[in-house]
Amino acid sequence: MSPPLLDIQDLQVDFHTPEGIARAVDGVSLAVLKGETVGLVGESGCGKSVTSLAILGLIPSPPGKISAGRTLFEDRNLLAIGPQALRRLRGKEISMIFQEPMTSLNPVLPIGRQVAEPLMVHRNLPRSAAMEQAADYLERVKIPSARKRLNDYPHQLSGGMRQRVMIAMAMICGPKLLIADEPTTALDVTIQAQILSLMMALKEESRMSMLLITHDLGVVAQTADRVLVMYAGEVVEAAPVTDLFDHPFHPYTQGLLRSMPRLGGHDRGRRLKEIPGTVPPSTETLVGCKFADRCPDAFDRCRKEKPEPAGIDRDHWARCWLFEFPKKRGVHG
Numbered sequence: 001m002s003p004p005l006l007d008i009q010d011l012q013v014d015f016h017t018p019e020g021i022a023r024a025v026d027g028v029s030l031a032v033l034k035g036e037t038v039g040l041v042g043e044s045g046c047g048k049s050v051t052s053l054a055i056l057g058l059i060p061s062p063p064g065k066i067s068a069g070r071t072l073f074e075d076r077n078l079l080a081i082g083p084q085a086l087r088r089l090r091g092k093e094i095s096m097i098f099q100e101p102m103t104s105l106n107p108v109l110p111i112g113r114q115v116a117e118p119l120m121v122h123r124n125l126p127r128s129a130a131m132e133q134a135a136d137y138l139e140r141v142k143i144p145s146a147r148k149r150l151n152d153y154p155h156q157l158s159g160g161m162r163q164r165v166m167i168a169m170a171m172i173c174g175p176k177l178l179i180a181d182e183p184t185t186a187l188d189v190t191i192q193a194q195i196l197s198l199m200m201a202l203k204e205e206s207r208m209s210m211l212l213i214t215h216d217l218g219v220v221a222q223t224a225d226r227v228l229v230m231y232a233g234e235v236v237e238a239a240p241v242t243d244l245f246d247h248p249f250h251p252y253t254q255g256l257l258r259s260m261p262r263l264g265g266h267d268r269g270r271r272l273k274e275i276p277g278t279v280p281p282s283t284e285t286l287v288g289c290k291f292a293d294r295c296p297d298a299f300d301r302c303r304k305e306k307p308e309p310a311g312i313d314r315d316h317w318a319r320c321w322l323f324e325f326p327k328k329r330g331v332h333g
Contacts (some may be wrong), residue, residue: 003075004031005209006055006177011069013047013054015282016062019267022282024050026233027069032177037203037210039224039241045279047233048213049099052179055211056096057086073177092122096179097168101162105154111165112138112150118173137168140200159242160191167199174206179212196223217260221245226315229253232279232290240317250317251295289321297322 011272013025027157032038040048053059054066071078073094077088090096098104106114115137116130125133131150138146141164154162162185172177184192200223203210212223213310220227220241227244229237229252237250248254255275277294280286289295292302301321310323 003033004072005034005036005074006032006211007070007072008051008055009070009072011051011054011071012067013050013059013064014067015064017283019281020283024064024233024282025054028230028233028235030228030235031239032211033208034209035207036226037200037212037224039220039227040211040213040228040230041215041220041227041257041312043215043275043279045282046230047282048230050179051230052096052181052211052213055179056090056094057083088122091118091170091175092173093175094177094179095173095175097163097166097170097181097183099182099185101159101166102154104166107154107160109181110151110153111157112152115165115168115172120170122173133172134168135171138165139167140202141168142194143168159187160195163191163195164186164198167195167202171202171206171208174207174208178203178208178210180210183212184213184214184216184219187260193218199223217245217256229256232286233282234290234319236291236320237318239312243316245314245317248314249312249316249323250291250320251297251322252291253295253318289319 008028011025011028012023015022015024028047028051030038030040040051042048050059055071055078060068066079069079073153090274105111105181112131112134116127116134119125119130119133120127129302135147135150138149143149143161143164143323180199184195187195196219212220214220224241227239227241228235229250231252237244245257248257252275258273259275261272275294278292280290288303288305289298289307292298295302307319307321309319311317312323
């Protein structure tokens with residue numbers, strides 16, 4: 001097997017706050033292979049976006065600091081190459097689609113200029129040639145009358161159109177890795193489906209890899225090859241997408257799946273099954289499993305010892321003491 005395109009090892013990100021040190025990412029390890037789509041899922045506040053920002057060196061410092069770990073991209077440690085080298089990498093080899101296009105796009109620059117800028121910066125194209133390619137790419141992402149809208153500003157576009165502009169900006173230089181952080185947030189379901197379909201078509205066409213960050217397991221089911229479930233700064237379960245949906249092991253993963261609405265199910269008209277409680281504050285130091293206080297199956301050991309990742313099946317593991325009781329959990333039949 002070829003080495004991963006992206007290989008994150010024991011990443012730790014801290015923020016200094018008035019309440020103390022907040023550990024937003026606590027020893028995260030993940031890999032993305034060439035051509036693969038990896039989904040990173042979990043509730044808000046679990047550290048998904050901070051992980052993505054750390055990859056590109058976008059953690060605001062102060063108050064943030066990457067305090068441990070390695071982030072290897074094609075065997076280059078991104079945490080050690082320096083800010084100038086990272087700038088040359090961003091947008092060219094690794095691109096990112098941010099959560100909210102209205103706040104990510106520059107409100108005082110026309111969209112054509114913003115889409116063309118990566119070509120001018122990374123490929124030294126003159127402005128006229130870059131604008132011509134920007135128009136072509138806006139057409140590819142299905143912007144109606146794209147050439148006539150090069151001088152439009154972000155506020156003149158709908159949410160779905162702004163997200164298409166973000167996709168064009170992120171992919172125009174043909175990156176090897178695309179990080180998509182909640183790319184369909186605040187879009188209605190029809191537009192969400194169109195955006196996902198567009199992203200996957202462009203991904204297959206360019207044969208790039210993707211790290212897809214979302215809280216929506218339905219999106220992951222449609223797009224990802226593998227899934228990592230994140231809770232309170234840690235990855236608590238990882239599996240191929242089919243295995244995760246067919247045989248979820250960690251109680252947190254099971255809770256996420258139970259909370260999904262289902263068409264034609266027996267629970268019609270009933271309240272959705274939520275996970276009780278909330279994600280613990282990242283300033284809080286927990287001794288055992290971070291999910292123990294919300295877990296319906298927790299026992300004494302869960303609150304006293306931190307569980308290590310345990311293999312369940314090929315390419316499927318979970319960080320849970322209940323692995324010692326597979327029959328109780330319904331794993332392996």
